[in-house]
Amino acid sequence: MRAREDHRTPHLIVSAWRKAWPGWLAACCLSACTQAPIGPVAGAATEELPRAPEAATGLAAEVAPQRWSTWAVASANPDASDAGAEMLRRGGNALDAAIAVQLVLALVEPQSSGLGGGAFLMHWDGGTLQAWDGRETAPAAATESLFLDTQGRPMPFDAAVTGGRSVGTPGALRMLEVAHRQHGRLPWAQLFQPAITLAEQGFVVGPRLAGLLTSADGQALRQDRQAAGYFFHAPGGAPLAAGERVRNPAFAAVLRQVADEGSRAMHRGPIAADIVRRVREHPINPGVLALEDLETYAPKQREPMCTVWRQRYRVCGFPPPSSGHIAVMQMLGLLEAMPAPMPALQDGLPSAAFLHRYSEAARLAFADRAQYVADPDFVSPPAGRWSSLLDAGYLAERARLIDDARSMGVATAGQPEAVKTSGYAPQPAQPEHGTSHVSIVDADGHAVSMTTTIEAAFGSRVMSDGGTGLPGGFLLNNELTDFSFVPRDAQGRLVANRVQPGKRPRSSMSPTMVFDLQAPANQPLTMVMGSPGGSAIIHYNAKTLLGTLAWGLSPQATLDLPNFANDNGITRVESGRFPAATRQALQARGQRVAEQDLTSGSQVLMRVPGGWVGGADRRREGTVRGQ
Template identity: 50%
Template sequence: MLTDLKPNLHRLSAVSLLAVALTLVACKAPPSSTTTPALPAPPEVVSGYRTDLQTRHADKHMAAAANPLAAEAGREMLRRGGSAIDAAIAMQAVLTLVEPQSSGIGGGAFIVLWDGKAVRTYDGRETAPAGATERLFLQADGKPMPFTAAQIGGRSVGTPGVLRGLELAHRKHGRLEWATLFEPAIALAEQGFAISPRLHALIASDSSLPGSPDMAAYFLNADGSPKAVGTVLKNPALAAVLKRIANEGPDALYNGPIAEEIVAKVQGHANPGSLSLNDLKGYTARERPALCTDYKRWQICGMPPPSSGGVAVAQILGTLQALEQRDSNAALTPLKPLKTDKPAGIEPTPEAVHLIAEAERLAYADRAQYIADPNFVAVPLKGLVDQGYLASRASLIGPRSMGVAKPGTPPGIQVAYAPDRSPLRISTSQVVAVDDQGGAVSMTTTVESAFGSHLMVQGFMLNNQMTDFSFIPEENGQKVANRVEPGKRPRSSMAPTLIFDHQGRLLAAVGSPGGSQIIEYVAKSVIGLLDWNLDPQTAINLPNFGSRNGPTELEKGQFSPTLIQALKDKGHTVSEIDMNSGTQAIVRMRDAQGKTSLAGGADPRREGQALGD
């Protein structure tokens, strides 16, 4: 077992079903309401589906990112002998330039890292300014603000954290000099890069962009039309910022003129925020114990709170495992070829979709009830992934859909909270890397919604991460765990994941962007890799599906009428929608002689690429 071999991993013990029953008696049960928040459209528009991708193979190292220029920067660092985190830093810098709608140095990140001895996680999530209050997103009448009104401007900007998170990880695991890691991004910013079809689509679809003078000058023509695909964009302002960060470290952003401009933009906007110089100077990234749980003959390691992603993925897999132990029929029945001509080529059986969606309903219900910043809220983390508790949750799954699940009552509850009924949105990017020494990283990085707050400072976007807090601070006299509080980190769905076999050997690095659907995308890909024994590209290509504790969501145009009808016959309310994942995965393969190699895949729904040697 990996955790037996590596005692500094966070080990989560199981308790009996009896303990669960006793806890139900002892603790105040959560509210019985089954109302769920409205489910928004994906945070980024669909920009096509590529049919030319195949699994890439390598012998020494590999990097994958949501843009080929970023993936190339990661591979360049690996070729120079860099570590996985070195590659991730180079990829993040390039993504700030070429994928500004999704991530950048004005946002935050969660990092799950394997150094060959232990899994470590680094929390570079944004924090609420000291001046923020739980009524931040309430109107004068006490009702929550419309999302766009909350998003655009300084009100939504949290203290950026990604650079501090990367600095902390690099200090412990970097091999190359910090300044070296920014060379590819600086060169691209100075020489220019071609606007990609995806970036063009995001620019063209953003109705708020023309209202931001800096963004309009950069992304639009003089007549207000979006610059065409292939137009070369140069960003000398960002090049200068990256040079300062390369030479001075992250202090260049958190102190001095860049920090002063950030604060001026936030506080001077018509929709102002309270972010201050003291907030920037006082930001600290955190190393947190990895959340590692057993799943059949593997171990899954992810990000603990304030991300809900690692918890939810562990809950989904644990619930499915309990179902398999309970039922003679396997919970994850095989895939079958699609009967219609679809890009993905294969689809799961209706029974597999049914059971996975039901497990996800249960996980999302618990997510809304319990997950928040553990430095502010007593999250019952061990109880949420306890084997006995998940077995009790699995007992709620039957042959027909439950529709909307209620949160459970896991062991370890100390305070009763109201469920969070706020919108579910976040715009993100994903990178994965495996280095020559076998180290690995999965990092999910974000500015929240597409183009964040729409405040541009010296060539980069500021996040709107504050809107990941609950807009509603309390309900029926009970506080919401994820309410706004000064210095608090908002809950996330990001789920960077590393997978190991039970001999403690790295098997895979995987993760995805995609807002509150990240959990669905990562769970699908992990099941595809492990249960269905698919290569990484095929696992990523699988049609997206799942439930956020509402309708059963199916990727539009990717499922057969037979499957859709079978789900309806099981009581599912089916919603065919765009499900714009951006999954990256690298898998370590072993042949019969024990020789290892790497196989990588990137999501055909975006512009990513896996590159290795």
């Protein structure tokens, strides 16, 4: 019953993707699969290789760098970037454009974000920086044992994800509406038109969505009748194919209601009732979300965290419940505190010496993250302030633990300032999943950096039609799996990021803006950036800051560098991108090393004389539009 049109229907993007598709396909075929860790390390804990948030689908074709003198929009999909550009051409501002982009992303890359999820948004109006928290919350009926089985053991992660149990109260739309009331220029309903048009007339399936539908995450959609009827041609049939044009009538109908009535249409009435029904009546894994959770959800405005780096840049990111800014700036601060700076790049690639130092700094940052960071409405920061984790003296003390000759193995959390012991247990490692990112600068120099998510690829794999009875709809999040499955350790100490009613799960999402302290007073904003990628968001953002502001590369050249990551375990390097000599040099320093597809999706806008240059991650379908 799904409404489709033949893939030969004319569309500008079809020709572009057809040209790029052979490169995507070749890259997918040649891409190495996740490999087992290479070589043992004395003293290091044995752990599984962290799962990639979303499967790799190759690289998009190279695009010649462009400079924009007036405004620019960078997002993970050309349709979405086009929607943001349309709003700016109509006289809208950066926030108007971001809302239009988000609505289209919810349609064209439903694996990453959408109406059923949440978001963090940074907004700069030329004088004031705001942080808007639209993170999902745990239902009122949720308990700390939500992800424990009858024997008190944590559920297998995949079993916890699929179904209603993992669904948190969505907050993205309500957050965007509150921010729009303060800063929006165009009428709310006008921002919905690009997404409604694409949903009603059809959008062209890109290679990434098509590729992910063939992955294990995509195949799990077959278990949900509504999702299976939309993403697959028939029960047991083929999934949507790249270049195919697809309509989503239910999504269009839901958008029309929200455009007319505001976000309350999402949080009460038929749409809310359908969300709750599908969560609570899931045949395999029901959840506890209730209508009251949706009705009472409220976004929060938080104080941005800003940290001076390299004595020139004021890097501003999201505070807890995000761990992103703290971890990124801890790593960069630890590297700055190290004696005898070394060349980071060798033959155009990150050197083994740099990667070793970086991995050790990351171990220390992730140890603190596991110990301390959670929803600040439920957990107090160490020493009474989150910035204690970024104090120069504390970082200098921690940096002395880094040995250029040998890995420390698994790091333990530090004790900033007056903290002698922590009452919390460190959270055990568990998977974190995918998101999308949007960076926008408008003609007035106002900007938005927004990272948006439904958590895993395709979220909980539960689709709501909003009570319309039409084909299609939107996917619900599995954000509750960002909480620790284990609420206490063996000694009975509580984990800070455990499940609690009304609590926001810890996140790695880190929308970021950078201000140049040496710039003219009327142009302090120098960069708008962020990335999807689960816990690896932290590493992708760190690479962006290092590549552009420390190593002098352009945004696109920085994004094109191979990715690297360490979450206090295995040192991961992007598959097929580093020579064997680099991996061997890391092993010689005691690192456990593995190759992995590290599928970032960074979107970067950077000020240059006369305007802006952009970088869009070719690991997804990143596109920059501008004027």
